[in-house]
Amino acid sequence: MTDRTRAERRLGLLLCAPAVLAMLLVTAYPIVYAVVLSLQDLDLRFPDEGGFVGLDNYVTVLTSGLWWQSVFNTAFIAIVSVSIELVLGMAIALVMHRAIFGRGLVRTSVLIPYGIVTVVAAFAWFYAFDPNTGFVNSLPLIADDKAWFGERFSSFAVIIMAEVWKTTPFMALLLLAGLATIDEGLYEAAKVDGASAVQRFFRITLPLLKPALLVALLFRTLDAFRVFDSIFVMTRGALDTESISILGYNQLISRLNLGLGSAVSVLIFLLVLAIASVFVKGFGTTVPQGPGGSGKK
Amino acid sequence: MTASLVAMAVVLTGAGCGGDEGGEGTRELTWFVPFQPGGALTTLSERCSQESNGRYTIALELLPTDASQQREQLVRRLGAEDDSIDLIGMDVIWTGEFANAGWIAPVPGDVESQVTENVFESVLETARFEGELYAIPVWSNTQLLWYRKDRVDEPPQTWDEMIDRAEELGPSEGRIQVQGNRYEGLVVWTNWMIESAGTSILAGPEELELEQEPTERALSIMGRLSRSPVAATNISTSTEDSARLGFEDGSSAFMINYPFVYPSAESNAPDVFEQMGAAKLPQVVKGEESAPPIGGINLGVSAFSDNQERAFEAAECLVQAENQIEVAELEGLPPVRSDLFDEPEIEEIYPGFASLIRESISDAAPRPSQSPAYQDVSLAIQRSVHPTDEIDPQDPTPTYEELRDKLEQAVAREGLL
Numbered sequence: 001m002t003d004r005t006r007a008e009r010r011l012g013l014l015l016c017a018p019a020v021l022a023m024l025l026v027t028a029y030p031i032v033y034a035v036v037l038s039l040q041d042l043d044l045r046f047p048d049e050g051g052f053v054g055l056d057n058y059v060t061v062l063t064s065g066l067w068w069q070s071v072f073n074t075a076f077i078a079i080v081s082v083s084i085e086l087v088l089g090m091a092i093a094l095v096m097h098r099a100i101f102g103r104g105l106v107r108t109s110v111l112i113p114y115g116i117v118t119v120v121a122a123f124a125w126f127y128a129f130d131p132n133t134g135f136v137n138s139l140p141l142i143a144d145d146k147a148w149f150g151e152r153f154s155s156f157a158v159i160i161m162a163e164v165w166k167t168t169p170f171m172a173l174l175l176l177a178g179l180a181t182i183d184e185g186l187y188e189a190a191k192v193d194g195a196s197a198v199q200r201f202f203r204i205t206l207p208l209l210k211p212a213l214l215v216a217l218l219f220r221t222l223d224a225f226r227v228f229d230s231i232f233v234m235t236r237g238a239l240d241t242e243s244i245s246i247l248g249y250n251q252l253i254s255r256l257n258l259g260l261g262s263a264v265s266v267l268i269f270l271l272v273l274a275i276a277s278v279f280v281k282g283f284g285t286t287v288p289q290g291p292g293g294s295g296k297k
Numbered sequence: 298m299t300a301s302l303v304a305m306a307v308v309l310t311g312a313g314c315g316g317d318e319g320g321e322g323t324r325e326l327t328w329f330v331p332f333q334p335g336g337a338l339t340t341l342s343e344r345c346s347q348e349s350n351g352r353y354t355i356a357l358e359l360l361p362t363d364a365s366q367q368r369e370q371l372v373r374r375l376g377a378e379d380d381s382i383d384l385i386g387m388d389v390i391w392t393g394e395f396a397n398a399g400w401i402a403p404v405p406g407d408v409e410s411q412v413t414e415n416v417f418e419s420v421l422e423t424a425r426f427e428g429e430l431y432a433i434p435v436w437s438n439t440q441l442l443w444y445r446k447d448r449v450d451e452p453p454q455t456w457d458e459m460i461d462r463a464e465e466l467g468p469s470e471g472r473i474q475v476q477g478n479r480y481e482g483l484v485v486w487t488n489w490m491i492e493s494a495g496t497s498i499l500a501g502p503e504e505l506e507l508e509q510e511p512t513e514r515a516l517s518i519m520g521r522l523s524r525s526p527v528a529a530t531n532i533s534t535s536t537e538d539s540a541r542l543g544f545e546d547g548s549s550a551f552m553i554n555y556p557f558v559y560p561s562a563e564s565n566a567p568d569v570f571e572q573m574g575a576a577k578l579p580q581v582v583k584g585e586e587s588a589p590p591i592g593g594i595n596l597g598v599s600a601f602s603d604n605q606e607r608a609f610e611a612a613e614c615l616v617q618a619e620n621q622i623e624v625a626e627l628e629g630l631p632p633v634r635s636d637l638f639d640e641p642e643i644e645e646i647y648p649g650f651a652s653l654i655r656e657s658i659s660d661a662a663p664r665p666s667q668s669p670a671y672q673d674v675s676l677a678i679q680r681s682v683h684p685t686d687e688i689d690p691q692d693p694t695p696t697y698e699e700l701r702d703k704l705e706q707a708v709a710r711e712g713l714l
Contacts, residue, residue: 147531247713
């Protein structure tokens with residue numbers, strides 16, 4: 001390494017330092033504090049009791065059927081909603097990419113749901129499906145008195161629809177950015193060679209879109225795993241629709257049991273970390289190095 | 298913490314001799330209280346501020362209408378020993394929790410004698426913790442059985458009679474509206490059913506009662522209704538408001554709800570209103586009077602307030618007879634003093650059923666809020682009873698066992714809820 005690169009490196013580190021410090025302050029500190037709290041028997045309602053209990057809280061959480069039920073619910077919502085989003089998002093991205101006129105208008109209007117606050121969107125969906133106020137039950141083919149939030153499956157359906165509606169634009173936008181990096185020449189060459197539209201999609205678009213796809217999937221899966229607002233507004237976790245965030249909320253905010261609640265939060269953090277590392281490690285090696293890469297596994 | 302102990306000691310010992318705040322000058326008292334739509338809160342706080350001769354002015358901080366959200370906003374502040382709260386409009390179920398945690402100051406003896414006179418014993422019970430008065434009741438509430446006079450000749454005496462009659466009428470005009478969503482309203486229903494069956498959920502702050510036979514009797518009726526064709530289709534998400542709407546649309550013959558539904562029907566559904574009758578809640582065991590639920594607001598004084606003496610003065614003013622009647626007039630919320638039911642205004646506000654409300658409050662059984670971990674108790678009940686259509690009316694034992702297990706866990710404050 002030459003002196004010059006070393007000096008540049010030092011400058012680089014120095015320029016990064018404020019950002020790193022700020023990050024440590026606002027993210028590392030709360031995380032460490034949550035870990036500390038999770039090792040204590042701490043209930044704000046009983047200020048005189050408690051103390052250090054080691055891993056007791058974690059044992060309590062991990063041996064509870066409620067925890068595993070919520071993990072399952074959360075994974076179910078995440079997998080179903082992200083799969084639907086991926087398909088819809090891809091379709092919208094392709095349309096936006098090929099749109100000839102009104103490009104700006106199309107892109108802006110597709111983004112509107114993403115711009116709406118999640119709680120507001122959740123209420124909109126809640127009221128639409130509510131038998132007293134909603135219009136959904138007056139649509140043809142739907143029973144007039146269907147209580148959507150009265151059973152588990154239909155509650156999940158509405159929650160997932162609300163999630164999909166809100167975050168598909170995000171998926172579409174990330175994929176659109178990926179599409180823009182693909183060289184048009186490849187398509188023309190393929191056309192000359194007689195490749196059909198389907199073949200071009202699966203042989204050119206998909207492999208070259210992989211980096212963008214992975215980023216979009218990772219972001220959305222992590223996001224979906226923290227689902228809270230829609231469930232909180234629509235069912236408050238009733239009928240076995242509880243997500244792990246709702247479970248944590250009940251312990252922390254409702255019961256003021258900071259020890260147990262922090263243990264739930266730390267476990268959610270670890271789960272999210274695990275998902276991220278599976279994505280990065282598991283798929284990361286197959287990511288082609290930019291446009292024109294081989295894309296073969 | 299030390300500061301709060303000193304403040305509490307001052308209130309305990311120094312009441313009447315001025316304490317630390319006997320000086321001149323007007324203090325602003327902040328009253329955190331659940332929003333009421335009729336405007337009574339503004340009227341009351343302005344009136345008392347004026348009558349205080351410059352001792353205090355009351356500033357309102359309105360809490361949301363949902364009971365769990367009200368509590369969440371408050372406990373976060375109180376848990377952090379926030380001194381910006383002076384007076385708290387407390388739901389009747391918070392007393393044990395707030396008092397045990399040291400968040401509210403006990404009511405001084407001389408104030409106590411002033412504010413408890415003629416107050417229903419059932420109401421006072423909600424304001425006490427371990428035998429000591431921690432809050433000052435200001436308004437009450439209870440549920441009645443509302444029925445359609447054109448569809449039912451005589452209001453039913455028991456639950457079984459009511460469900461039988463409703464099933465004769467059929468789902469198009471015989472529905473029964475209750476509160477079955479997984480929220481505090483379901484705890485209200487479950488508790489009064491169990492109390493009316495002859496047992497109680499708790500025997501003491503950390504001790505279960507929950508005798509099996511009567512509890513199963515109560516659960517079995519809840520299951521029977523929920524599985525009947527005359528249950529509201531949305532019973533597992535039903536609330537006070539959805540019950541009101543279900544009654545106003547004309548499909549129901551019976552509804553268990555608070556008195557706010559009466560003026561509501563008058564303005565929203567005049568046809569239904571004309572046929573609306575009120576009765577005492579149906580019996581769970583034939584011949585045994587039901588034990589209606591009790592709601593309402595008690596005034597607590599924050600242990601972290603710098604103006605505790607003035608806050609108690611303000612509370613004394615807010616609960617004066619004329620103010621209780623004003624609240625009944627503007628908000629439809631019944632007074633906490635039994636003698637006020639003799640006033641002509643109250644009969645006007647509750648035409649034909651004022652004495653029924655009086656009797657219901659007097660017979661009421663509070664929820665098990667003597668537990669300092671009431672929130673856990675409430676969550677445990679909600680989790681084990683909801684959805685009510687999963688209770689098998691022929692064999693309620695599994696639900697009973699789940700309820701018992703969860704409640705044991707709740708009073709011991711163990712595990713996830």
